[in-house]
Amino acid sequence: MISKQAIAEWFRGLQDRICRGLEELDGTGRFAEDQWTRPEGGGGRSRVIEGAVIEKGGVNFSAVHGPMPERIHQALGLPPSDFFATGVSIVLHPRSPMVPIIHMNVRYFETQSHSGTKNTWWFGGGIDLTPHYIVQEDARRFHLRLKDVCDSHHPEWYARFKKWADDYFFLKHRNETRGVGGIFFDRLNEAEGKSKAEIFDFVKNVGEAFVPAYAEQVAAGLPKTYGQRELEWQALRRSRYVEFNLLWDKGTRFGLDTDGRTESILMSMPPLAKWKYNHSPEPGSPEAETQELLRKGIEWV
Numbered sequence: 001m002i003s004k005q006a007i008a009e010w011f012r013g014l015q016d017r018i019c020r021g022l023e024e025l026d027g028t029g030r031f032a033e034d035q036w037t038r039p040e041g042g043g044g045r046s047r048v049i050e051g052a053v054i055e056k057g058g059v060n061f062s063a064v065h066g067p068m069p070e071r072i073h074q075a076l077g078l079p080p081s082d083f084f085a086t087g088v089s090i091v092l093h094p095r096s097p098m099v100p101i102i103h104m105n106v107r108y109f110e111t112q113s114h115s116g117t118k119n120t121w122w123f124g125g126g127i128d129l130t131p132h133y134i135v136q137e138d139a140r141r142f143h144l145r146l147k148d149v150c151d152s153h154h155p156e157w158y159a160r161f162k163k164w165a166d167d168y169f170f171l172k173h174r175n176e177t178r179g180v181g182g183i184f185f186d187r188l189n190e191a192e193g194k195s196k197a198e199i200f201d202f203v204k205n206v207g208e209a210f211v212p213a214y215a216e217q218v219a220a221g222l223p224k225t226y227g228q229r230e231l232e233w234q235a236l237r238r239s240r241y242v243e244f245n246l247l248w249d250k251g252t253r254f255g256l257d258t259d260g261r262t263e264s265i266l267m268s269m270p271p272l273a274k275w276k277y278n279h280s281p282e283p284g285s286p287e288a289e290t291q292e293l294l295r296k297g298i299e300w301v
Contacts, residue, residue: 011086014106018090018211021215022049022211023049026054028052029051029053032047033045034046040259042084043064044062044063044064047060053095054093056271058092060267067080068258078111078120081111082111084111089251091103091268093271096222098132099221100130101132102127102128106124106206106207108121109122109123109124122188122189124188126164126168126206128181132290133286134293139300141217143180143182145209147301157183157202164185169182169184169244170248171240176294233281236276242273252266
């Protein structure tokens with residue numbers, strides 16, 4: 001059986017590899033690291049980059065443990081327990097509005113009940129893309145890469161996890177998706193008919209796919225020119241990102257409910273965003289075309 005320490009150590013190494021890859025991709029930016037400890041148990045490394053391509057990006061690693069707050073174990077349907085959680089979380093906000101925002105999270109969670117009668121474990125995570133301007137071929141390329149990862153482990157996982165992402169990365173109050181989605185999965189355990197090692201291998205493959213997937217998107221968008229109009233639209237789309245993370249994201253809520261480090265939890269916020277009252281893009285414009293594609297159920301592949 002794979003130990004929680006071994007899983008945490010792999011995630012720590014993943015953070016290192018992704019940071020090196022993103023520094024190479026950006027060309028000039030370098031990550032600043034902030035190590036922190038959680039008084040209740042554990043800690044992590046928060047890394048932030050501000051570069052030529054990435055205006056603000058964060059790559060966080062954490063491994064935390066301790067008594068599970070009552071509101072958490074009740075929400076998860078678990079008895080009073082101690083918990084252990086580890087993973088890597090990433091959000092990148094590019095300078096160019098022609099390059100998309102990207103997010104990834106891969107994580108492991110286990111509990112040990114105080115009574116010793118119910119112990120559990122699972123993996124979760126996902127990766128999704130939020131273009132300011134949706135280019136259908138770029139969305140297709142992104143989804144094809146994720147489909148390849150899923151298909152190498154289970155023939156039904158891509159369709160299932162793609163729909164899960166459509167439903168999860170959805171702004172209910174706006175009736176629109178956050179972007180073009182990707183994959184999302186949670187509470188994967190032996191009930192999937194796979195061993196812990198097999199599910200961990202899948203999570204590893206998702207993590208290692210991050211830098212190549214984003215490099216393709218940067219290569220497609222970076223050469224495109226833009227002006228003040230596109231920057232204004234970028235600021236409006238970033239505001240939707242803020243709304244989702246603060247209103248609907250379960251990871252943000254879990255971090256705050258378990259007294260996590262606020263700076264690390266909120267590193268996903270963009271450097272600048274804008275809200276306009278009752279804004280609607282001009283009919284027939286590139287912005288309106290993007291708005292029309294912010295809906296569930298599009299089969300990008």
